[in-house]
Structures are given as C-alpha cells and as structure tokens.
Amino acid sequence: MIHITRRERFSAAHKLAKDEWSDEQNMEVFGKCSNPNWHGHNYILWVTVKGEPQPSTGFVVDLSALGDVIKEKVIAKLDHKNINLDVDFMKGQMSSTENIAIAIWNQIEKPVAELGAQLHSVKLQETENNYVEYFGN
C-alpha cells in the first residue's frame, strides 16, 4: 500500500457570517472573516489516495486522471468563485475551511474509487498559517 498526493489550487471569495445575525453579532463571533463585502484566499488543496502500485505501470493511479477528477469535481466549481454564493455543494453551510474540506471529500470519494484507488485524505490550506485535514470519518 502506498499513498500518492496531487496538489491543486483555487482562488475564491467567501465570508463567515450567519444571515440571521446582525453584522455586529457576526463580527463578534467570526471577526474580520465576517466582512459583509467578502474577502478571499488562494486555497491550496492536496488530495491523497492509496493503493498498490500496478506491476505493469508502477502507478497506484493514473495521476493525470486523478487530476482531471479534481479539476472537474472541485476546481472548476471553486476557482474564481464565491464559495457562499456560487458553489452548489456548499449551499446552506458555513464556508469554514473544515466544511469545504469535508465537502471536497464527498465530491471526489466515488470518482476516486472508480479510478481504482481509495481516497485517504483531503488537506486544504487557507493561508500559510492554517490548514485542515479530513480522513473521511
């Protein structure tokens, strides 16, 4: 069993705020992340899958096929978008890094399995000082 990781990137806007709260309440709980006019990040995403290398190719999985899955299911929906407004799989959720990572897992778990590998982790970095990792449960 070996792990292989693909890095992808996207740039997106978001805010952390509850619609039913006032700006002051949101500021108190979410700080500057609640700015009503949005802010944004260069997110970095690492998707790790695992499996046995195939004897004929030496690959666990065709990396460019894995890249295509991530681009189609994740990057095309998040890159140069507003995570709160534009992204179907984030509707109705707070756009915390934790929630985005879990949603990305749910987007790609099945397509990764169809490539013959097993999704191991989704790591998502919001700024150079913080990132999350999700292992599926």
Place this chain on the structure above:
Amino acid sequence: MIHITRRERFSAAHKLAKDEWSDEQNMEVFGKCSNPNWHGHNYILWVTVKGEPQPSTGFVVDLSALGDVIKEKVIAKLDHKNINLDVDFMKGQMSSTENIAIAIWNQIEKPVAELGAQLHSVKLQETENNYVEYFGN
C-alpha cells in the same frame, strides 16, 4: 546604500470588471477574473526601502516602525476586505495587481520618507505564478 525589505500579507476579495459592460463583455476581456460574485487571493507584499545604515544601530530604518507604517496605511485597509468596494485608495480604479501596487506606493511613500529612508520598490504577488513590481515612475 543598502536595501531592506519587509514582507506583509493580506487576504482580500476583488473582481476585474467594468460596471458599464455586460457580464459577457467582461468575461471576454477579463475571463474568470470577472466573476460577478467576486473571487479573492492571499496577496503577499514586499516593501523595499533604501538608505545608509546608521552607525549607532546598524539599521537603515527601524523595521518595526516600517512594519507599523505598512500595517496602518495598507494592511488595515486591504486585509479581509473587498478591494473594489471597501478600500478608499482604490475607488474608481480597476483592481489589477498593477494598480494595487501603484496605489500602495502612493500610500506609503511619504510615511517611509518620514522614517528617514527612501522607498525603493513595492512588489505584490497575487498567486504563486504572478507578481508585479513598481519602482515609483
């Protein structure tokens, strides 16, 4: 004469689009950067100043005073903001990386001179694949 550089960072939303154009026209000229609901970046800013080291301290300039100038005049106005909507010194301009860098120069040129140094360059990185540098003319 020696150059000294201070790095600071801010995360902000923006879009590249002209109000008087349709979404289609904006998409044609500005591509995905024109997404109507905004997108955003982790910007990295390097401010370089120059001067002679003072014999008593060995410093061209007090770096924490320089940091305070950048934080007050630039970071506090851009970090976790919408560059198009929230930033007084960007009003009426396209929020291209070029224009932001020039505006940052104009914000800090005088305060840097008051610290006894001369502003040499403003370097602003939008993504890991592109950045601009402005030298004041």
Place this chain on the structure above:
Amino acid sequence: MIHITRRERFSAAHKLAKDEWSDEQNMEVFGKCSNPNWHGHNYILWVTVKGEPQPSTGFVVDLSALGDVIKEKVIAKLDHKNINLDVDFMKGQMSSTENIAIAIWNQIEKPVAELGAQLHSVKLQETENNYVEYFGN
C-alpha cells in the same frame, strides 16, 4: 473528526552540550551544535488539534483562540530567547528538537482541551532539512 493546524514561528538561541563535559567531549558527541557561545534557529511550529466541526460555526475550534494559547504558552516564552537559559519549561533538559517538541506538547495539551478540542500533534522544524513530530505518547 477533522484535523486543523496552526503554524507559528519563533527565533531562539541554544546549544547542545552537557555542562559536566569538556568542550572537546561535547564537540565529539554534538558536533558544531555544541559551540560554547551558542547558535540559533528560526523554528517553525505546527500545532494540530482534532474534533468535530460545530454546526453553528463550522469550526472545530476558534483558530484565533488556539493561536492565543500557543502564543501565551509557547511563543512568548521561546521567541527571541535562549532555550537553555531563559525558558522555564526546558530547565534541566537538553534542548534537542525532540525535547522542545515534547515540552511544547505538555505546555498546551490542557489549554487546548479547555478550548473543546483534542491535541493531535506538535511538529517542530529546526532547519529546512529536519523536523520532528510528537503525538503525545
């Protein structure tokens, strides 16, 4: 369960040497790290905690509260200090990266629990070519 990581940094002096040994003995065992007049590093610290995202915020833990714990319990005591001489929680121990990481774990395990999360790992980088990770046992 999701993991979230906060990065912090500190710059400190130290040496690896036993007081009861001669400089020659220390040089033999610890090499250039035993330089009697000290040397130093820009340490990089990653603290990883785990838990369930709270439905109302989407957060495992309030990252700025986590940052405050790390700053108060760790960074304020290590940054711009001599690890062998100035740091109460390193007294009587070799200032190896391993020992510093374990000591940092002991400093923050309880305060992290009080934030409602569980400490998962402490990663400490001494130079770009070496780092340690401690998982609490």
Place this chain on the structure above:
Amino acid sequence: MIHITRRERFSAAHKLAKDEWSDEQNMEVFGKCSNPNWHGHNYILWVTVKGEPQPSTGFVVDLSALGDVIKEKVIAKLDHKNINLDVDFMKGQMSSTENIAIAIWNQIEKPVAELGAQLHSVKLQETENNYVEYFGN
C-alpha cells in the same frame, strides 16, 4: 515515541516506458513521461524515523549519522544519474515515483535499524504538484 525527519535532494533523469512497446504505445499510456530521450526532476526526499529520545542526548537518533546513511545508500546512487540506466536497485522496474520510494525504503530500512531507530516513512516529491509516501507495507 517521537518521529524525526531528514530531508535530502537529488536530481536525476528517467522515463516511463516499456522496452517491449512502441513509442506510440508508450505515449498512449505514459504520455509525455515516455519521451524517448528522457526527461528529469529535482526529487525531494523526506525520511522519517521513530523512537524514544535518549536521556543523555535528547536525540532519537544521531541526525548526521542518519544523513550519512541516506547519502551513502540513496543519494550517491541517484543524484545526477539516470534512474532507469544507472541505479542498481531500480533495475528491471518502472521508475515511477511509487517504485522509487519503495526501493529507497528497502535500501535504508536495515541501516536505520542499526542506528537504533525504526524507519517510519519515505516521502518522495517528483514535482511541486505530486509526491508519494510509503510506510513499509
């Protein structure tokens, strides 16, 4: 138990292609990685070992001894070499990142044990967008 990691680097040429296939077949399966005249990478290698810090030194293992093992068993054989043609422990295998990482594990598992530590993982990065990790089984 604590983990300690040493980073080393090597620059090597390779290609992904089966001798018994035509260039066209190889291109179909391996894409541009099958270029007949080779291509190459700056590989980055992280070797992680684990153990208890020794009370007298605070070390899990003497890092420079670990570095010497990696340099002798791995770097000297791969750096500025052709992985397909010049490297004894890669003979007869596809030079996928997966296979190189497993082969590196096999090269150093015993020498690391002789240093008094246990090999935990071999991480090998081929480009800034992909890397593999092997844990020994």
Place this chain on the structure above:
Amino acid sequence: MIHITRRERFSAAHKLAKDEWSDEQNMEVFGKCSNPNWHGHNYILWVTVKGEPQPSTGFVVDLSALGDVIKEKVIAKLDHKNINLDVDFMKGQMSSTENIAIAIWNQIEKPVAELGAQLHSVKLQETENNYVEYFGN
C-alpha cells in the same frame, strides 16, 4: 512603468559534456553534471515584462496571452524533453543554465513586443540553490 512577472515550470533532462572530450575529461571540468546517461531538473522560469498599465484594463499586458507565448515558445519545447537532444533552439550549445536563459530570451523577445510590452528579464532556477538572470545584453 511597472514590471509584471509570470512563473512557469518545466522538467527536462540534460548533461554538461563536450562530445569531443573523453568521459574523464568531462568529469574533470563538469563534475557529476557530465554523467553520460544524463540527469535532470525541475526548472522554474520567471519571465518579467514592463510597460505602462492600460487605463481601461489596469493591465501592462494580458497575463494569459503572455502565458500562452511562454508555453508555445518555451515550455512546449523544453518540458519532458532532453535539452541537448530534443530542443531546436539549444542545438550546438552547452546546456548550462546561463545558455538556456539567454536562448529563452531570444525565443520570446519579439512575441512579447507584439503583445505591447517590453521583455525585462528571464530568470531560470535549476535547483533551489542556484539560478541565473538575463536582462538582454
């Protein structure tokens, strides 16, 4: 006048050796870079152009058009290739980083001018410890 820089990357094989010399002579002058069976690198390329931002767009140059020029004239010819054998514009030259950078300048100077900007510099990194910069004369 403002400078804007685009980063691109390519992975290639090469060697530094003169055909008319023996392997021993090449080893004496070029060291391990002369390995007869090639070695390779992940090269990183920064292309810097300069000009005035256009009032309507805020751009010195359309960055994706600049990216297309670099991809067509440089990356497509170097990526996953052997610089000594496969690259028309390097024929008959030593594949030192200096010579590659100068050749890249010559490849893109005119196409950059046709985009309405002026080529300022080509920076090419061979490993994390060395890079060259060429300014056109």
Place this chain on the structure above:
Amino acid sequence: MIHITRRERFSAAHKLAKDEWSDEQNMEVFGKCSNPNWHGHNYILWVTVKGEPQPSTGFVVDLSALGDVIKEKVIAKLDHKNINLDVDFMKGQMSSTENIAIAIWNQIEKPVAELGAQLHSVKLQETENNYVEYFGN
C-alpha cells in the same frame, strides 16, 4: 552579461545591544532583539555574480568554485556561531542584517574577482519577513 546566484545557509546566534547601555536602554531601542542571553536565526544568503558565459563551458563562473569561496570565507565563520562573539569580521559592529550583509560583501568581493566574475549583490534573509540586499556602494 548574465547574473548567476548561489544560495547558502547558516544558523547563528546574535543580539542587538550596546555594551555601554543598560538592558533597559537596549530594550527600548532594540526591543526583543536585545535579549541579554542571545537569540538566533536560520539565515539564508544569496550571492549574485555577473559576467559573460565562457564559450567552452557555457558558465559565467564555476558554481562549485563559487560555493567553495562562500563556504570558506562566510559559512565556515558564521554557521553554528555567535555573530557578536565568534566572528572576526564582525568584531566591533552591531550584528544587524545590514551590517552582516556588507561584511559578507567585503569578505568575498576579491575572491569572486579571482574566479573571473564580478560580485553583483549580497542578499541576506533573517526571517521569512525581512531581508536586505547590498550592491557594494
């Protein structure tokens, strides 16, 4: 004319303080950098030289000879040392990053000329947020 840069690193202790001042005075002017028991950094050094590539080799200068000069004249004297106490060429000077960079220039200007190249700049990074550059006058 082309520029070529070599990166080297050293880890050292220092403090910014005047012997003739009290700890309180030093703290007022130099802040936490005046900690009486020292602190330290992982310094990163980039040395840039310039010249014409030689037709026979394609090199401006033999990079490993340049590396040897930097290691002998700079790194061997600064790495794992106390800059204030152990380094002959820093005696009697404040160990500001500015002064260290200028002193490094003076150490290597002549030996670089003897290699047949011209020293262009010394860049020295103290932390990821600040660095200096010296061009020789």
